[in-house]
Amino acid sequence: MAGIYIHIPFCRQACSYCNFHFSVSRRQQGVLVESLLKEIRMSCDFFDQQSPAGEAIPLNTIYVGGGTPSLLPVSDIIRIFEALSAHYAFDHNTEISLEANPDDLSREKLKALRQTPVNRLSIGVQSFHLPDLRYMNRLHTPQQAVGSLHEAMAAGFDNLTVDLIYGTPTLSDALWEENLMQLIGLGIPHISAYALTVEEKTPLHYLIRKGRAAPVEDEQTARQYRMMLPLMESRGYAHYEVSSFGLPGRFSRHNLAYWTGRPYLGIGPSAHSYKPGFRCWNIANTTAYIRDIGQGVLPRQSEMLTAAQSFDEYLMTSLRTMWGCDLDRVEALWGKTRREALEKEAARHIAGGLMERRADHLVLNSQGMLFADGIAADMFWVS
Ligand code: SF4
Structure with a gap:
């Protein structure tokens, strides 16, 4: 079974550590959505090898990531799923995830999202402590982080995954444990815990080099990694991938598909695609992506593996x-x-x-x- 990834390259604010493809200017948001719809049509033969002609291809997972997909109006999210449904078969048994930031998840937005095919939210909390959030230049507050989780559950999203980051110089071991316990206490079924890494050309790299941000220490990162393993395991979470912890039956199907070599199609600027022996990737430039799609050209580079x-x-x-x-x-x-x-x-x-x-x-x-x-x-x- 196949998977689809859709990349939404817009964010409200640039997190200091981020090296994904995104822009804080949302000038092109409307035309980008039109381009995504067009790329879905243009690339619908990607999985042809597995589907008898004319039949909708069954999908195991759909993942809308970014960037910040929760920025999109729900009407645009619905249009993306409508475009997908012209070529692919998916239903409530398909794992359909959408990445969201806490500052986007108002009660109204969550209620509207429940009317879409999305059945799993991936919420970028990163920390429940203000100094960490400020160090990472995250936009939301700790209150919004907690509030978004409660609101998501109240809206009926029981399949939640939450991202946390450790190794931040502002994060003591005690606060790291508090972050994990907060999610465990809420019964969040899946947690992704990432070590803060300082990638070149990110604002964080620049700030540390200039002495304007505290450096990230490997020793702290390794210690906090080691701390979380027994804690998570004692609470019933399996450490099934370096950064991923899940309660039984709640592992990420989308990520498992990546790790087990299943074919997937990426739509949107910078998105990657794979099928056995072949991979391709879209240009990581939103303006060039929109231009090429407008001219009926898939802005891809590819290689046979x-x-x-x-x-x-x-x-x-x-x-x-x-x-x-x-x-x-x-x-x-x-x-x-x-x-x-x-x-x-x-x-x-x-x-x-x-x-x-x-x-x-x-x-x-x-x-x-x-x-x-x-x-x-x-x-x-x-x-
Ligand atoms: S919200 Fe996510 S994609 Fe956007 S800047 Fe922050 S980490 Fe990067």
């Missing part, structure tokens, strides 16, 4: 999950020699205490997960 690239991608994504890398799958897709080479490479990490062999899977332990990307890169086919 080599066996080595596919293997590396599988290794990178699978090692981030609690299921790890399936050696039988490696052998079936890339051959016995590749499996043996991988087992040889893995022996070092197993001996180093970061990885375990569980039946025919290589799995990172909680300490190893902290270095998942580096360990995967160390075992790449292409190095």
